[in-house]
Each structure stands twice: as C-alpha cells, then as structure tokens.
Amino acid sequence: MAQKHHYSTEPEHFILSPETEPLLERVLFNNRSLVLMLLGVLTLVFAFGLTQIRLDSSIEKYIPLNHPYIQNYLVHKDDMKSGMANIKIAVAAVEGDIFDDDYLKTLSKINDDVFFVAGVDRSGMQSLWTPNTRWTEVTEEGFQGGPVIPANYDGSQASVEQVRQNILKSGQVGRLVANDFSSTVINVPLVDINPETGEKLSYQALSHQLEDRIRDQYSSDKIRIYITGTPKKLGDLLDGAVSIGYFFLAAMLMTAVLLYLYSRCPKGTLVPIIASLIAVVWQLGALALLGFSIDLYSVLVPFLVFAIGISHGVQLINGIAIHSGQGLDKMSSARQAFRGLYVPGMLALLSDAMGFLTLLFIDIGVIQELAIAASVGVAMIIVTNLVLVPIVMSYIGISPSGVAQAQKAEKANPVIWQWLSHFTEKRYAVVAISLALVLGACGFYYSQDLEIGDLDKGAPELRADSRYNQDNDFMVANYSTSSDVMVVMAETPIEMCNTFKVMDVLDRFMWQMENVPGVQSTLSLVTVSKLVTKAMNEGNLNWYALSRNQTILNTSIQRAPSGLLNADCSMAPVIIYLNDHKAETLKTVVNAVEAFKVEYDDQVDEIYFGMRADAIENAIAEGKIDAVPLRLQLASGNAGIEAATNQVIADAQDTMLIFVYVVVFCLCLLTFRSLTAVACILLPLALTSILGQALMTWLGIGVKVATLPVIALGVGIGVDYGIYIYNRLEALLISGLSLKDAYLETLRSTGKAVSFTGVTLAIGVATWMLSPIKFQADMGILLTFMFLWNMLGALVLLPALARVLLNPERIRERHQRAHQGVPPAV
Structure with a gap:
C-alpha cells in the first residue's frame, strides 16, 4: 500500500497513496472484517423485520385527510350514507x-x-x-x-x-x-x-x-x-399487485444476464445483484420495524431500490475491472474504485433521496409513505452498494475473464464512442443544443394541456377490460344514478334544515347544478318534499313544488330516508350524480358549486350554527341576522374525494418539482463548486422533465396519485447519469487532456457503465407495461422514457453544453487553488 501508481488520465486526488487516502476509505478498508460483521448483523435484524411487514389497504391513506373537503366530510361522516366505503x-x-x-x-x-x-x-x-x-x-x-x-x-x-x-x-x-x-x-x-x-x-x-x-x-x-x-x-x-413480484423477478434475471454479458465476470455479476437485494431486505425490514406498512404504491419501491442499487453497483464493478486491467491487485483496485466513485455516488444517492422526499409536499398518505419508503431504501443503498460491494470485491477480486474483458474494452475504440465524442466540437454542439431547445419549446407548449386527475371513465387504475371496469360499465348502462357521486352538505342551525328558506335555496341550488355539463341528476330532502306534496294533492303536477307552509313541509319529509338529513336536522346533503369523474367534469362541477356558494352562503357568525331553532327565530326577530344561516360544504362521495385529491396535487406538483431541482442544484454546486458544472448536469435533466410531461399529455395520462411520483423519480434517479459523467470528465480535464480526448476517455469507462445501466433499467421497467394494473403500466411507460432520455441527455447534451460552457484551464486552476488551500471560485 505504500507504493504510488500514476496514470496519465488520473487527477492527483486519485493517486493511490497513503498520503491521499480519504479518512472514510482508511476506516472501511483497514477494518474490513469488522465492517462485514456489522453488515451481517444488520442484515439479520432487518431480515427479521421483513417477516413483520404487512400490506395495508386502508382507504384513508389514499385521500388528502387535511383538505377542507375531507375535513367537512369527516365532521358529518356518521350522518352520511354515501361516504367512501x-x-x-x-x-x-x-x-x-x-x-x-x-x-x-x-x-x-x-x-x-x-x-x-x-x-x-x-x-x-x-x-x-x-x-x-x-x-x-x-x-x-x-x-x-x-x-x-x-x-x-x-x-x-x-x-x-x-x-x-x-x-x-x-x-x-x-x-x-x-x-x-x-x-x-x-x-x-x-x-x-x-x-x-x-x-x-x-x-x-x-x-x-x-x-x-x-x-x-x-x-x-x-x-x-x-x-x-x-x-x-x-x-x-x-x-393485481401480486404481479409486481413477477416483474421484479423478470427484471432481476434480465439484469443478471445483461450484467454478465457486460462484465464477463460471474463475481462481478453476482455481487452487485446480491448487494441490491440486501438493500431491498434492509429497506422493507426497516420500514416494518419503524411501524410502517406496504400499500398499493409503495409496493413498487423495492424494484426502484433494486434498480438504483444496480446502477451504482455497476459503476463500482466497472471501476474495479478497469483498475484490475491496469495491473493493480484486488485490494488496490477496490480502493481505487471506491476513492474515485464514493463522492459522485454519495451525491447521486443524496439527490435520489431528496427527490423522493419532495413527495412529502403532497398531503396524501400513500404518496408520503412512498417518499419515506424510497428514501429509506436509498439510505440503505449508500451502505450496501458503496460500502459492501467494494469491500467484498477487495477479497474476491475480478475474475480473469472480467479482467480480460476490461482490458479489451480499454483498447477498443467503438464507432459509437467516436461519434458521441464529436459533440464536444463546436458545430455538433450547436446542433445538439439547438435541437434540445426546439424539443424543449415544443414539449413545454404541448405540456400546457396536461390535466390534473383522471382522464378515463370507470376506474383508470385498472385496464378498461378488467372485470371491475366491465362491472362498472354494466352499472352505468342499466341504472339512472351514476356510480360517480358528489355530495354537498348543507349545514344549518339545529332543527332548521327543513325550513322553507333553507329548502328554497337548496331547490335553486339543485336546479342550477342539474344544468351544469356533466351532471346527470340531483337528489335531496327537497326531492322528497316535492314528491310527497304532489302525492298529497291527488298527484297534480301543479303541486310539485315546495310549500311555504311549514306544517306541510314538516309532513312532507316525515318519512324521508335517514341519509337525506341527520338526526338533529342540522345537515341535509345534496347528492349530485355525475356522468363520470374525469378531471374536466370535476373541475366544472366544483366551480359551479363554488360560484353558487359565493351568492347564497350565509356568512353569519359560527355561533349561530350551534343554536336551536327558537334561538335563531329570536335572533331574526331582533334583527341580529336576516335569515336562517345556511352553509354549503364540499364535499363527500367518490367524486368529491377525487376533486379534493386533484386540488392537492395541482397545488403541490409545481412546488415539489421546484424544490427537487433546487435541492439537486445545491448538492451539485457544493460538490463541484461551479455553476457551469451544475448547468451541464441539470439542463439535460430539465429537458427530460419537460418532454416527460408532454408525453403524458400525448398519451392521455393525467397527473394523479399514481403518476405524480414519477415526476420526482425522473429527476432524482435521472441526475445520477450526469453526475457520474461529469465527475469523470472533470477529473480527466484536470489531468491535462483536451475536452474531446477527456470525453472519449470518459465514454470508454464511465459512459459505458452509464449506457449499460440506462438500457438495463429501461428494459426492466418496460416489463411493467404488461401489468394488469394500469397505473403500473403508465409508470412503466414514463420511467422507461425517462431512463432512456436521461441517459441520452448525459451522453449527448452534456458534452455539447460542456463545449459551450466549460473552460478546461479554469477547471485546472480551480483544482490547483483547492489543493493549495485557496477556496475555489464559483
């Protein structure tokens, strides 16, 4: 370990010598046995936790419990017959x-x-x-x-x-x-x-x-x-979530085959796969021990954890193979690879974790638990892949076939790498950046039509030919009352929901709502009163109206169903049957209700809503209030819950996206100390985000509980490619290579691993498109697109931006100033 090994393509901080060994490296590799024992104990603990994991189907986790609509519903939950369950x-x-x-x-x-x-x-x-x-x-x-x-x-x-x-x-x-x-x-x-x-x-x-x-x-x-x-x-x-296990197994097998073809090393194939599986066990076990359960959405997280673990494991195996091919022993190769990759690896994983944590902005239980589950998984990867993989490889090393493959790859000069290296030339860079600007502008314009919520009838989480949607189609075709129901709760003082002035307002409200596009019909206490009054007058249609006589009104609702008023007559729901629960329908109906509320809602002090009828009549007589207080409260029913969910997503999606970019920006800036470096890494990522939203618009996929996490995942996971590419490129520029030569060398090492992981991960999630769960299929489409586009952005657009934005001499100067103890300039 006292020897120094210098390579023309390595910067000074990658020289293998005791003087330059980072503290973390010394602690881990000088105590390898102890570290492995600790990791083994943790694996047993988390494996026990894994046996305690449970699947939770509680409906409350799928709705925004703190939204005003849901709070209004919960107040009257016991009085409602058209709730969620x-x-x-x-x-x-x-x-x-x-x-x-x-x-x-x-x-x-x-x-x-x-x-x-x-x-x-x-x-x-x-x-x-x-x-x-x-x-x-x-x-x-x-x-x-x-x-x-x-x-x-x-x-x-x-x-x-x-x-x-x-x-x-x-x-x-x-x-x-x-x-x-x-x-x-x-x-x-x-x-x-x-x-x-x-x-x-x-x-x-x-x-x-x-x-x-x-x-x-x-x-x-x-x-x-x-x-x-x-x-x-x-x-x-x-x-249907059971199928996720089969897709996980298929992805693991495909990854193993492709990884072996890539490395030609059995040990280099098994170690990152086993380490990633250990990360999954740790994640699920930790969640169970912390008291969390697995739900319909977080059940997808283990695959993402496995995929992220593989992507970082491949980088380490690739680095170890390259150094082994250059003649280093297995310990030196492992330490050299760890030293060169632990900083970008930590940065990439922290970016992944922060991308997941931004989902906490969405006040919906399943999304917040997905964020926690994914963040815990990323934390586990930091240990299992950045620590376990290099330590294990320092014992077993790369097989001779793997070393031969690495040496062959080192000498090879594929046409694809030569072609990609042209993007560091001015004319190719201008073409790439111009094309990116055009794609970004078109994508941004097209994504303006992106809808919040469901765009299909029935249950869009399931396929159109699923048994549930076939059952739903039967209900819609054979019954007048839709399965999509929005309930508006009319609150009044105690024993006053049946007064003429209240019911007259409800009558006007129902008439207005029945003329709103997307509304089939309405039902309330008013409906019963009119029917009974008409029946009491020989069925004469002239009497199909509200009577101003309170005694007649009282008689007309004596046998009204309990679901149309509560026990003390302080709340009477208005049930609105909708054609569907599409985003546009819900938005139109909610806007119509809000417009009516502005005109008719009584803004009387809250205290009057708790008074009894005689006290209210005295207050009216004394001129303290003009009429019976009435307050229309949104909303219950499945359509009301959906409307609340759409509002939460609409309010939080931009905040979430801005926050994840700000966090990734800050992490990259702290690591590379250069705004131009940050631009090279983030601009390709931003293009993918814009094009991803345009793709959702084109495919008719709305932003909803199932698809919103993909937006954060695309940024959090996608940034890994750019970080690894730029980290290697900067190191080679510091060593004195020109931009084109540095990028060509980057492609031969890191670029090869990036392209491999990008394609492998895309193939893995592409299998989700076959899932019987439509939202999983939608996620598969979007993640496949983002994995591939983020990879292409890192391989094509990043070098083009580097040609325009980077100054190699300034990078070398900043590196020298840093080694001399002078703070680097941004």
Missing part, C-alpha cells in the same frame, strides 16, 4: 326480468350471505329484501305503504305481481332496480373496523369474500353478479 352488488337475470320467483329467492339468499360478510354495516344495507326499502302511495284513506317485498310473500304469481306493483310505487326504478328491470342492486355500506378481528377492515380480504361467497357461488347460466365500489376497486388492485 360503500359497495354495490348488482344481481342480474341473464334472461327475462327480475319478476320471477326463482330470481327473487336467489336475491334473498345473496342478500342474507352479504349481510353476514365481516365488515358490512348491516343497519345500512339496502336491497329489495331489506325492510328499509318501502313503497308509498296516496289513497282516499290517506297514505299507504310497506316493504317492497311483503312479509306474506309466498312465491306465487300473485305475490310476484304484488312485488312488481310495489317496486313501481317505491321510486326505486333506476336506483335500486335497473331501468329495464333486468337486475337489482344491493347497497352495502361498510364499517372501518372488522368486528371479528378488531383490526382495520381489509378490503383485499373483503373482496375475496365477495368473490368466493357471492360471485363464484351464485353466478350461473341464469344469474350474473356485478360488484363495484371503491373498496372493491382497491381489493382488485391489491390482487
């Missing part, structure tokens, strides 16, 4: 209609089986067989009514005919009964806690129960079962 089961007759005794008996059995499924809110269930589904009519003797299926139903033709008449009188056609009478729906509200286990309700387990006990058991040549609802969608997504 509801399932609809349609039981359809394959031939004929529902007015058949066999069909009705089967529906009864299904109703009973669903009733006993763990997690069902049995008091809120509704179907033709539940007592809360009633019919009402007005006769000469007054109101008459009862359950749609009477207690004396016996299956006879007369009984079936009675059920037909009751259904027609119930007002449930289009809601609980299909418009063509071919099917009926069982509405199934859910509880948060599984009463059998005392733990959070598992939507995946619930989905399996519905499939096994309902769909599989009752589907036949006479009956078809269709199941929709957010919990069912999440259950299907979690089932």
Whole structure:
C-alpha cells in the first residue's frame, strides 16, 4: 500500500497513496472484517423485520385527510350514507326480468350471505329484501305503504305481481332496480373496523369474500353478479399487485444476464445483484420495524431500490475491472474504485433521496409513505452498494475473464464512442443544443394541456377490460344514478334544515347544478318534499313544488330516508350524480358549486350554527341576522374525494418539482463548486422533465396519485447519469487532456457503465407495461422514457453544453487553488 501508481488520465486526488487516502476509505478498508460483521448483523435484524411487514389497504391513506373537503366530510361522516366505503352488488337475470320467483329467492339468499360478510354495516344495507326499502302511495284513506317485498310473500304469481306493483310505487326504478328491470342492486355500506378481528377492515380480504361467497357461488347460466365500489376497486388492485413480484423477478434475471454479458465476470455479476437485494431486505425490514406498512404504491419501491442499487453497483464493478486491467491487485483496485466513485455516488444517492422526499409536499398518505419508503431504501443503498460491494470485491477480486474483458474494452475504440465524442466540437454542439431547445419549446407548449386527475371513465387504475371496469360499465348502462357521486352538505342551525328558506335555496341550488355539463341528476330532502306534496294533492303536477307552509313541509319529509338529513336536522346533503369523474367534469362541477356558494352562503357568525331553532327565530326577530344561516360544504362521495385529491396535487406538483431541482442544484454546486458544472448536469435533466410531461399529455395520462411520483423519480434517479459523467470528465480535464480526448476517455469507462445501466433499467421497467394494473403500466411507460432520455441527455447534451460552457484551464486552476488551500471560485 505504500507504493504510488500514476496514470496519465488520473487527477492527483486519485493517486493511490497513503498520503491521499480519504479518512472514510482508511476506516472501511483497514477494518474490513469488522465492517462485514456489522453488515451481517444488520442484515439479520432487518431480515427479521421483513417477516413483520404487512400490506395495508386502508382507504384513508389514499385521500388528502387535511383538505377542507375531507375535513367537512369527516365532521358529518356518521350522518352520511354515501361516504367512501360503500359497495354495490348488482344481481342480474341473464334472461327475462327480475319478476320471477326463482330470481327473487336467489336475491334473498345473496342478500342474507352479504349481510353476514365481516365488515358490512348491516343497519345500512339496502336491497329489495331489506325492510328499509318501502313503497308509498296516496289513497282516499290517506297514505299507504310497506316493504317492497311483503312479509306474506309466498312465491306465487300473485305475490310476484304484488312485488312488481310495489317496486313501481317505491321510486326505486333506476336506483335500486335497473331501468329495464333486468337486475337489482344491493347497497352495502361498510364499517372501518372488522368486528371479528378488531383490526382495520381489509378490503383485499373483503373482496375475496365477495368473490368466493357471492360471485363464484351464485353466478350461473341464469344469474350474473356485478360488484363495484371503491373498496372493491382497491381489493382488485391489491390482487393485481401480486404481479409486481413477477416483474421484479423478470427484471432481476434480465439484469443478471445483461450484467454478465457486460462484465464477463460471474463475481462481478453476482455481487452487485446480491448487494441490491440486501438493500431491498434492509429497506422493507426497516420500514416494518419503524411501524410502517406496504400499500398499493409503495409496493413498487423495492424494484426502484433494486434498480438504483444496480446502477451504482455497476459503476463500482466497472471501476474495479478497469483498475484490475491496469495491473493493480484486488485490494488496490477496490480502493481505487471506491476513492474515485464514493463522492459522485454519495451525491447521486443524496439527490435520489431528496427527490423522493419532495413527495412529502403532497398531503396524501400513500404518496408520503412512498417518499419515506424510497428514501429509506436509498439510505440503505449508500451502505450496501458503496460500502459492501467494494469491500467484498477487495477479497474476491475480478475474475480473469472480467479482467480480460476490461482490458479489451480499454483498447477498443467503438464507432459509437467516436461519434458521441464529436459533440464536444463546436458545430455538433450547436446542433445538439439547438435541437434540445426546439424539443424543449415544443414539449413545454404541448405540456400546457396536461390535466390534473383522471382522464378515463370507470376506474383508470385498472385496464378498461378488467372485470371491475366491465362491472362498472354494466352499472352505468342499466341504472339512472351514476356510480360517480358528489355530495354537498348543507349545514344549518339545529332543527332548521327543513325550513322553507333553507329548502328554497337548496331547490335553486339543485336546479342550477342539474344544468351544469356533466351532471346527470340531483337528489335531496327537497326531492322528497316535492314528491310527497304532489302525492298529497291527488298527484297534480301543479303541486310539485315546495310549500311555504311549514306544517306541510314538516309532513312532507316525515318519512324521508335517514341519509337525506341527520338526526338533529342540522345537515341535509345534496347528492349530485355525475356522468363520470374525469378531471374536466370535476373541475366544472366544483366551480359551479363554488360560484353558487359565493351568492347564497350565509356568512353569519359560527355561533349561530350551534343554536336551536327558537334561538335563531329570536335572533331574526331582533334583527341580529336576516335569515336562517345556511352553509354549503364540499364535499363527500367518490367524486368529491377525487376533486379534493386533484386540488392537492395541482397545488403541490409545481412546488415539489421546484424544490427537487433546487435541492439537486445545491448538492451539485457544493460538490463541484461551479455553476457551469451544475448547468451541464441539470439542463439535460430539465429537458427530460419537460418532454416527460408532454408525453403524458400525448398519451392521455393525467397527473394523479399514481403518476405524480414519477415526476420526482425522473429527476432524482435521472441526475445520477450526469453526475457520474461529469465527475469523470472533470477529473480527466484536470489531468491535462483536451475536452474531446477527456470525453472519449470518459465514454470508454464511465459512459459505458452509464449506457449499460440506462438500457438495463429501461428494459426492466418496460416489463411493467404488461401489468394488469394500469397505473403500473403508465409508470412503466414514463420511467422507461425517462431512463432512456436521461441517459441520452448525459451522453449527448452534456458534452455539447460542456463545449459551450466549460473552460478546461479554469477547471485546472480551480483544482490547483483547492489543493493549495485557496477556496475555489464559483
């Protein structure tokens, strides 16, 4: 170790000598056995933690709990019948209609089986067989009514005919009964806690129960079962997540094959793969020990951790092979590679981690936990790949075949490297930069149409031909009430939600919303009052209106469903059925609600909303307030939750992107102490970000919970290529080479590893395009694009920018000043 080894292409700080050994290098390599023992103990600890990891399907993690809309919903959660956790089961007759005794008996059995499924809110269930589904009519003797299926139903033709008449009188056609009478729906509200286990309700387990006990058991040549609802969608997504394991295995196998073809060294192939797998074990084990769980989105993180680990491991193996080919022994080769790469490696990994942490700006549980999981994974890579790989290789070294391959590559002069080196020449650099400016301008213009939210009907997280989306299409085609529901909560003082002035405002609000594009229909206490008032007056349409007589109003809503007002009549929801939950539809409806609120919302002091009716009447009489206070609050229902999520993403995406670039800028500036160096690294990255957003616009992929992380990942992971290329290029410039020669030498070493990892990682994530989970397929498309474009940017645009921006003499001068103890100039 006392010898010095000088190479014409190495700067002074890469000379292998005790005098220039960094402290970190001495600590690690002088205590190799102890370091390996510590890493082994940590692996056992985290492996134990891995056995404690669990999959969490809690719906609250997928919504922005701190958004005002969600806060409003949570205040009235117990009063709502159209919240987040509801399932609809349609039981359809394959031939004929529902007015058949066999069909009705089967529906009864299904109703009973669903009733006993763990997690069902049995008091809120509704179907033709539940007592809360009633019919009402007005006769000469007054109101008459009862359950749609009477207690004396016996299956006879007369009984079936009675059920037909009751259904027609119930007002449930289009809601609980299909418009063509071919099917009926069982509405199934859910509880948060599984009463059998005392733990959070598992939507995946619930989905399996519905499939096994309902769909599989009752589907036949006479009956078809269709199941929709957010919990069912999440259950299907979690089932589809199993495929991620297969894609992970496929990516690992492809990486192993390509890495062997690249290095021709079995040891150089296995060590980075094993080290990356250890990083995955450490990450998952650490998360479990910290109390975190794995959800639908963070389950993708282990692949990213493995991919990042491979990219850094390849750089180290490549460096060790090059130095071994130059005659150094295995210890010296490992130390030399570590010394040359630990600074850019640490910088790249810190940039990765900060890119992930910017996702914490998004106030949605699954995204924040993804950020934490990915950051923990990157922290593990710093140890497993920058420490474990070189230490292990210092023991086992590169195989003779690997050394021969490195020597062959060192002497080779591929045409592709010669061609790429031309971008350090002025005319080629101008062409590359001009083309980049044109692409950037076109991409920026095209990306202005990028939408926030879903752009497809149904469940865009799943493919259009998935079972869930086919079930959803059936519901939309056969029922008048859409599965996309937005609920606006009308808050009033206690016992005043049914006053004329309040209901008159709600009537005006409903009329206005029904004329908004994208709205199918509305439903509220007003609807019930009008129907009953008309019925009480011989069905005369002239009476289909709100009565100003409070006694008549009170009578008209006596039997209103509990979901249309709360127990103390201080809140009456207005249910708005939408055509879909596309981003433009939600934006239009929310804007219409907000516009109405500005005109009609009462800005009375909060204290009045807690008063009872008599106190409010006294306040009106005394002139303290002009009318009954009324406040329209957004929002509940799946469309309301989606609208809140879109707003959170829209508010945070620009902040997140700016922050990640600022952090990467600062890290690169602190490391390279040069604004021109930072520009060379970040400008290709910025171009990829712009083109990535343009690609999303072209493919019709909106910015949403599933795709937003890709934007940060593209920056955090993509910067690695530029850092490694520039670090090597600067070192060679300092050694005295011209820009073109330095870049050609960079391509032969670091550039070869960068191009290999870029292509390998792109192939790995490209397999995601085959996933049954559409958001994983979308992420696969975007990540493949970003991996390849970041690689091309580092290989083509970076040298072109270096030709225009860098001054090799100034770089050498700054290096000399730094070695003389003079602070370098930026």
